[in-house]
Amino acid sequence: xxxxxxxxxxxxxxxGEKVFLECxxxxxxxxxxxxxxxPGLGLRLIYFSYDVKMKEKxxxxxxxxxxxxxxxxxxxxxxxxxxxxxxxxxxxxxxTMSGNQPQHFGDGTRLSIL
Amino acid sequence: AxxxxxxxxxxxxxxxxxxxxxxxxxxxxxxxxxxxxxxxxSGEMIxxxxxxxxxxxxxxxxxxxxxxQKARKSANLVISASQLxxxxxxxxxxxxxxxxxxxxxxxxxxxxxxxxxx
Numbered sequence: 001x002x003x004x005x006x007x008x009x010x011x012x013x014x015x016g017e018k019v020f021l022e023c024x025x026x027x028x029x030x031x032x033x034x035x036x037x038x039p040g041l042g043l044r045l046i047y048f049s050y051d052v053k054m055k056e057k058x059x060x061x062x063x064x065x066x067x068x069x070x071x072x073x074x075x076x077x078x079x080x081x082x083x084x085x086x087x088x089x090x091x092x093x094x095x096t097m098s099g100n101q102p103q104h105f106g107d108g109t110r111l112s113i114l
Numbered sequence: 115a116x117x118x119x120x121x122x123x124x125x126x127x128x129x130x131x132x133x134x135x136x137x138x139x140x141x142x143x144x145x146x147x148x149x150x151x152x153x154x155x156s157g158e159m160i161x162x163x164x165x166x167x168x169x170x171x172x173x174x175x176x177x178x179x180x181x182x183q184k185a186r187k188s189a190n191l192v193i194s195a196s197q198l199x200x201x202x203x204x205x206x207x208x209x210x211x212x213x214x215x216x217x218x219x220x221x222x223x224x225x226x227x228x229x230x231x232x
Contacts, residue, residue: 009157033219035219035222040224041224042118042205042222042223042224042225043159043205043207043220043222044222045219045220045221048219058219059219088157090159092159100147100164100166102149102161102164103149103161103219103220104161105151105158105159105160106158107156107157107158108157108158108159110157
């Protein structure tokens, strides 16, 4: 079974802090993704990566950056956290370019910015 | 315009009844894939079923089936013989082939909260 592991289930940070959310997958997947989930809005794509050191902006990249130094690890960075970034963050991975490959998700990180 | 529309914010269903969760989509790409995910209250997203735009038959996976009507751009999820453990949020999602291939993210609907009553 595919395992996508997010480093924290719950995280509380202060406004202005630099926040790192870590995600690791163990199935040698090419593609990795970060989403945020807000009530009534569903999931929205922040960034994705299709290879080591490669990254692409999703629908809502503002205020975020990402890092993919190793194939199995994809980090989401909030450069200067703000209260409107309080949300549930979900990491996912999928095998390479075939359209029928599902994305496999981690358990999510509930991030609160105070 | 929304690419994925789930018109039912919430549903209550009696245990053992069949359930249909609606999903309509909007795309001009001839090649796309449709996915359904389940999200229990614990938060993890669980992949349920996939339907490709060129698939001739409706997808089935155990108690889950997909009623795919391509001309109407709908991909409704059908759960047969519902169980208490089916209570969760359900999300319909789409990937368009476009130029990004499989690397592009999924576009999700806003979800349907399904509650199975004993």
